[in-house]
Structure formats: C-alpha cells, structure tokens
Amino acid sequence: MIALVGFVTFILIITLLLVFKVSPVPVFIVVPALGALMIGVSPVEIGSFIGDGILQVMDVGTLFIFAMLYFGIMSDAGLFDPLTGKLKDMAGSNIVLVTIVTVFIAMVSHLDGTGASTLLVTIPALLPVYKKLQMNPLILLLIVVMSAGVMNLIPWGGPLARVAVVLDIDPSALWVPLIPVQIIGIAAVLLTAIYLGKKEKKRIKNYSIEHPSEASEANLELASSVEQEAEVSGDADLKRPGLWWFNLILTIATIVTLIFTEIEISAVFMIVFALALVINYPNGKLQMERMRAHASEAFTLVTILIAAGAFLGIVSESGMVEDMTTGLISVIPEAIGPFIHLIIGVISVPLLMVLPPDAYLFAFVSLLVEIGAEHGVPATSVAYASAVGATISGYISPLVPATYLAIGLAKTDLATHIKFSIFPMWLLSILLLAACILLGLVTI
Template sequence: MLSIIGLLTIVAIVALLISNKITPIVALVLVPIVAAFVAGFSFAEIGVFFNDGISDVMSVVIMFIFAILFFGIMQDVGLFDPLINKMIEVSKGNVIAVAVGTVLIAAVAQLDGSGASTFLITIPALLPLYKRLKMNPYLLLLLVGTSASIMNMLPWAGPLGRTAAVLGMEVTELWRPLIKVQIIGLVLLVGLAVLLAIREKRLIAKRGDFNEKLFEDAAAPVDGAQDAASMKAAALRRPKLLWLNTLLALAVIGVLVWGIVPAGFTFMIGVSVALPLNYPNMKDQMERIKDHAPNALLMAAIILAAGSFLGILNGTLMLDSIATDLVTILPAFVIPYLHLIIGFFGVPFDLLLSTDAYYFALFPIVEQVAATAGVASLSTAYAMIIGNIIGTFVSPFSPALWLALGLAGLEMGRHIRYSLLIMWGFSIVLLVISIFMGVI
C-alpha cells in the first residue's frame, strides 16, 4: 500500500510540474502531506518528517541564497565584461572563431549559475555577429545552451543543489569530482563547435553569401538612445575596481574548491565584502540585495519545499517501499545498470520532465532501487546528472530557454529539431568518458 501511495504521489507531483498549472512549491508541499494522511500518519508525525527533511537541505538553501547574491553583484559591477568584450573583438568576422568564442563567452556568463542572465548577456552581444556572417542563429542557441549546461554543474546552479538536497550532503562535496568532467566537456564542446562551424561555413558558401572579412564594431547595438535599463546597468559598473573584484571572486571560488569552510559561509563572506567594496552607500547596498533577492528566494523556497517532500517520503518509508517492490518487478540483470540506462536517456527525459520532477521525483526512486544492487548513491547521482544536464536548454520546461528564444526571435520546435540529437550525442559521449574516468 505504501508503494502505491508513494508512486501516486510522485506521479501526481510530476504531472503537476509538467502541467505548469501550479508552482513547484505548491506541488512539493501539499501533495506529500495529503499522501501521508492517506497512509495513516498523524499531523504531529508529518511535522517530525518535515523537520528532518528541512534540516537535510538547510546548508544548500543558505549556499544558494548567498551564491546568487554574490554572482549577481559580480555581474552588476561588470567583472566579466572585459573578457566577454575581448572574445567578441577577437572572434568577429570568422565563422570558426565566432563559434568557439560563443562557447567560451557562455561558459563565463554562466558562472553565476543563472541561465536567464547567460542568455541576456550572450544573445544580444553575439546575435549581430551571427546575422552579419549569415550564420544560423539556432547554432548560437545550441552552443550557448550546451556550454551553459556544462557550467550548470557548478554547486550554486540548480541540478547539483537539488541532488545534494535529495542525498542530504554538502553540495561542494558532490561537485568536486565533476570539475574534471566540466573541463573535459568544455574541451570537447570547443571541438564540436569547430566541426559545426566548418559545416556552417560550407552551408553559407553553398548559399553564395559567405563573407569572412572583419566587421567593424560587429557586435555593436543599432543606433539609438540607451534605454533606462542600459543606463542603470552602466551606472552599476565599477571598472576602476576590476582587479579587486577579480581577486575577490578568485578567492571565493578558491576557498569553495578548497572546502575549508562551508559553501554558504564562503558566499556569505563574499557578499559582505563585495557590497561595501563596490557600493559604499548603504542605500545602494540594499538596492543590490533587493534586485537579486527574488531569484535567490525563489530557489531557496523550492529547495525548502523539496526538503519537506523528501522528508515526508523518507519518513513514511514510501521511497523504501517503492524501491523494495521495484526490485521484485524489474529483471535482476537490469537493476545494477538502472542508473546508466536512465543517464543514457537523460536528455530525452528533459522533454518529458521538468528539472524539479527529474531530480526530486525520478532520482530518489532510481537511487533507492540501484542501491539494492550495491550501486553507490553518488554513482547514481553522477550518472543521472551528467546524462541529463546537457539537455537543460533544449527542454520546453526551461523558462530561461523561452527567454532565449524570445531574445533571438526563434521557435522552440525548430530549436529542438536542430539541437536535440547533437546535445543527446554529446551527453552520451560525456557519460561514457565519465565511466572510464571512474566518476561513475
């Protein structure tokens, strides 16, 4: 009975998340409570399960809030502007250089862990180059999306935070083995960008409108007065403090990788230093916090709701019951490889499940079932992360992707047709390499 209730709970949550009728917070909080009542648990017992679940994710919540604030401030002060502008300057006028530059620019822009800000930075800057070189704008979206997905393995990005919340572990511990996967992934993506650019160059030549001369100020926006948002962004820049901000960002990332103090505390210190350093006026400091607080609080609220969901499903033993019963149903030879099978189909899952549904509903079941065959929880986590994360920005459930499509004037269906197989193939290659490296 617990297995049936648990499965119905997960199916209901997945269906609600897919429907986009309600927020993940509502689905993750209310459905498990109802399920627990149906299973015969009292409100007092549910309260205990809630406390256990929340305590498991609290460190992740703190890290998310202050990481988003820190990198938001670094974007405000223009920390990444010189590097991005230099890449645009070097790459303009050459199809292959533009493609490679796109990968690198997107990787830098994604350092704040926000797909929306990455698309806001890269697409307006690079789309004029693609148009003037007659390059396919869907190639731009493919390269930016794949590069951002690789960088999305950072601990302050969504997938690792969700996984760490499920496993009840420190997110930086989960991230460290993935650093080498990210490096290899970026190197492979640069190679893929070169191959796709060569193909694109041939297509342009075939159409007869290829022109590889350097374009003066190719990435400059069209003539016209700056709008209010641009003027506000310019006022927040701190070019004279570039090197101090660079040292601060490197110090924060260095301490994070070192692991000497908790990630949340590291980012808390970083925010506390960055605010007075760049904005001595208290009013300006509060404005920066208010500007980035919505993103930080939204992710924190989702993680807390997930903690409640997982606390109830674990406390009621629904997940254990589902795993036990699935073991008796699945063929014995499949169970030790279940995490690899799910990882292999990770990108197509992005077309069926939202990120929340994948990590909060599917992952706990796969982890429990695979554990019965002696598969380590971390191995299951890495297989499902690496197998799925490359498809983040080919999914119609990604709000940031809809923003990107709007910025570039492109269509979701054509983007999926252009990018899905390439992203899936890239994901499988990265999954296989991770297996040979011993990460999985």
C-alpha cells in the same frame, strides 16, 4: 500501497510541473503532503518530515542567496564588462567559438567536483556574452550541465564516490578504468557544443533576414555592456571602473577558495558579498537598493528550494522512496535479471527524475548489485552502468538542489530547462554507457 502512492505522487508532480506548468512551490508542498496523509502519516509527523527536509537544504539555500547577491553586485559594478567585450571581440560572429569556450570553462571549474562552484563560476560570467550575441541562454545552461556531468565522473565527484561506498572499494579504483570513457564524453560534449553553435548561428542569421527591424532593435539594445547592465541593474552610474581590479581579485580569490579549500561555500559567499557591497557602495541607502534589486530573484529561487526540501523530507521520511525502490526491484522479471544493469543504465536519466540521487545510488544500486550477483554480473559492472546516468542527470533533476541554482543563474524555469536539456543529456548518458560496454567495463 506506500510504493503505489509514492509513484502516483512523483508522476503527478512531474505532470503538474512539465505539462500544466504549475508553480513548483505549491506542487512540492501540497502533493507529497496529500500522499503522506493517504498512507496514514499524521499531520504532526508530516510537519516533522517537512522540518527535516528544510534543514537538509538550508545550507544550499544560504549559498543561493549570497552567491546570487554577490554576482549581482559584481555585475552592477561592471566586473564582467571587459570579459564579455573581449570574448565578443575574439569570437566576432563565430558563435561556435563561444560554445567551445563554454565547455572548457565549465570543465576546468568542475575539477573540484562541486556542482555549485561550477555553476557559479561559469554561468554569471558567460550569460552576458550569450545575451550580447543574441544566443539562447538555454544553450549555455545545457553545455554547462553536460560538461559538469562528464567531469563529475572523477573519484571525488558525488556519483562515483557513492557507488564506491556501496561496493566498499576505493573510488579511484573505479575511476581509472573510466578515464577513456570520460575522454569520449569530453569529445561528445565538444561536438555537441559545435553543433549547437552552428545551429544557433544559423538561427540568428535567419532571424535577422526574416525580421530585420526587430534584429536591428535587438542589436541596439545589446550593443554595449553598459546599456545591458544598466537594463539589469537600473543605472549605469553603478559601475565602479576604479574598483575593477579589486573586484577581479576578490572573485578570483573566491573561486580559488571554493576549489582548493574545505571552507563552507555559503560562508565564503557571505563574507565576499559583505566586502563587495561595502567597498563598492559605501552609502547605506545605496547598499539597500542594490540588495533589493537582486533579492527578489534570490528569494524566488530559495522559496522553490525550501519547498523542494519539504518534498524530499516527506517522501524520504514517510518511507515512500524506500518502498518505491523495493517495489521497482520486485517487479523485475527473472528473465531480464542478467540484463537489469543495462536496462537501468539506459533509463537512468528519466529514472532519476523521480528518484533522489542518494536513494538511487545507495538503496537502488545496492539492490541491483544483489540481483546482478545472482546472475553472475560483476558488482563493478552494475556500478558503472548505474553511475554514468546519475552523473549526467545531476543538474536537470527536480530533486537535486543544484538544479535550482542553475536555472536561477541562467534566468529560466525548471520546465523549460528540462524540456530543452533532457534528451541531449539522455543521449550522452547512453553514449557513455555504450563506451563502457565497448571497453569491457559493463558486461552484456
């Protein structure tokens, strides 16, 4: 009963989000609460579960607020203007070069294994470039999350570290055989970026031919970084060219701190935001204006995140996720037992749209390991098949907080991101699974 209600709850949530495009906030709060009531959970317990879930996402919420405020201030002050100008000059009309550069920036910034820092380093810096060249920002988001997904196979990344705990082995022992798979993944992402770049270049060219007046107007609107930033920030006088070097050094120091230290990320952004605001805009009235200019977007994103925390708290604490996991395993026919790891590997991306990563990588994978052992499937084979999909789907799942950071920075919404990105990312996960099979890491 609990498992059935859990599946209905998840299916209803995804349907409301993707098909009917209902706001995530009421969906994440009302639907799981009703599901919990149906399985006998009291209102008092639901309130407690919601509180526990919110506590789990508060650190991420704090990060979202201050990171978005910080990069908003940097954008106001004109930090990214020279970068976007030079990238545009370097690329010229070569849209493909921009997509390739996106891959390398995202992969290098993900060497720390932290999705939040990758998104914060890559998207705010490159989004103005994409807008100037009239490129679809969803392409930027897709390339970044695909790049981060492939790089997330490193031993200090989330999925591999989690399955290593399940198997009780060193994550590095799992990672070393995966290096060729990772190289294949990098090549696949680069080819995807080239394909998307060529396709986007053709789209822009055709649009310019079919709608010359509209294209001309768009070019005029995006002709200079000052005009573009003024549209976002409201006033070109907000530029601080005399503080450009200070802002650059502060941002580089922030990135270095994120990658090479263990200081809490949210604390880092709280400090650098305060410094950036006071030094760039000493006037108290102007400080409040700048905060209000960017607070609306941050507030909306954090509201969704808190609602997602409430959802995760309810479905986890009520036992829905645990019973769903057990229920999925129990309905697997005996005949497909020897191939269950392959099946799960193929469907892992859509599966992780309804299963939280921790539930999948700990509870679900541990049960798969037991089933595999009964049919002579090595535990490492199960681990590789399961982890590949988990690492790729990390930034499209509505159950992963970093997904909301990604869509917030890219200024899009969850449904649009999922519809645009899920199939390319699913194909990438299947490609990596096939590479694991060919290299003998996953048995057939």
